[in-house]
Amino acid sequence: xxxxxxxxxxxFPPAIFVVVFTGFQVWALSWQTFxxxxxxxxxxxxxxxxxxxxxxxxxxxxxxxxxWTATLQTGKQHDRRETLTTQGxxxxxxxxxxxxxxxxxxxxxxxxxxxxxxxxxxxxxxxGVPVDLNYNSYFLTLEQNLWQxxxxxxxxxQLNSAKKDADIQTLQKKEEIESALLRGGNLFWxxxxxxxxxxxxxxxxxxxxxxxxxxxxxxxNRYTVxxxxxxxxAQYFDRLQQSRVNKYNFEQAVSDL
Numbered sequence: 163x164x165x166x167x168x169x170x171x172x173x174f175p176p177a178i179f180v181v182v183f184t185g186f187q188v189w190a191l192s193w194q195t196f197x198x199x200x201x202x203x204x205x206x207x208x209x210x211x212x213x214x215x216x217x218x219x220x221x222x223x224x225x226x227x228x229x230w231t232a233t234l235q236t237g238k239q240h241d242r243r244e245t246l247t248t249q250g251x252x253x254x255x256x257x258x259x260x261x262x263x264x265x266x267x268x269x270x271x272x273x274x275x276x277x278x279x280x281x282x283x284x285x286x287x288x289x290g291v292p293v294d295l296n297y298n299s300y301f302l303t304l305e306q307n308l309w310q311x312x313x314x315x316x317x318x319x320q321l322n323s324a325k326k327d328a329d330i331q332t333l334q335k336k337e338e339i340e341s342a343l344l345r346g347g348n349l350f351w352x353x354x355x356x357x358x359x360x361x362x363x364x365x366x367x368x369x370x371x372x373x374x375x376x377x378x379x380x381x382x383n384r385y386t387v388x389x390x391x392x393x394x395x396a397q398y399f400d401r402l403q404q405s406r407v408n409k410y411n412f413e414q415a416v417s418d419l
Contacts, residue, residue, distance in 0.1 A: 206345070210338045211335070214331050217328045224317075232262070240254070254283070256281065258278075261276070266317075268318060271314075272303075272307075273303070274302070276299075277299070278297075279296070282296075352419075357415075360408040
């Protein structure tokens with residue numbers, strides 16, 4: 163929750179304010195705004211969010227197996243070989259292009275569509291004249307799983323398992339955020355309570371300091387009874403020690419917060 167600099171109190175607990183300094187920003191934080199600010203700025207809450215940033219990752223990985231996949235290949239082949247039939251002919255060129263589309267369905271069916279094109283530009287070895295030929299081929303392949311993934315049973319089971327795992331991680335994320343907020347809330351009220359206790363001890367110490375000053379004046383004028391000044395001074399030092407203890411406890415609570 164950043165570094166806490168001070169806590170100001172009033173008679174009613176909901177009016178307690180916390181001045182929080184984090185980085186170069188300062189927030190006057192009351193109990194009513196504690197939850198919204200903590201959800202945005204608390205390092206503990208942010209850590210939980212990063213931990214469960216992608217709760218449905220396994221579902222995406224399982225679903226990725228059902229994506230379309232496309233493969234495109236193209237290129238040219240140049241033939242400069244000299245034979246008895248091609249001697250003296252210009253360069254022969256062949257351009258080959260292939261496209262493959264593949265898809266797996268939730269029914270356990272795998273489909274593949276292949277398209278193949280070949281263009282030949284050269285000379286006929288028999289007739290000796292220029293030749294420009296195109297060859298086109300198309301293939302459709304269907305496969306059906308009939309064993310462990312019969313009709314998609316294995317794929318559906320994997321998707322359902324991944325979906326349930328994502329739901330569990332989402333619930334765990336909410337629970338851990340709630341736990342972080344509860345821990346922060348307990349520290350908030352603990353620091354507020356110790357702050358009030360420290361302020362009250364400071365006010366009491368101030369009254370005792372004034373009382374010691376009055377008794378010392380009386381002692382100088384010989385108006386005190388024997389031991390009165392020593393008793394008041396002892397009470398003052400007792401309140402001083404208590405105030406120091408309260409201050410230490412408050413600063414420790416602030417450090418924890």
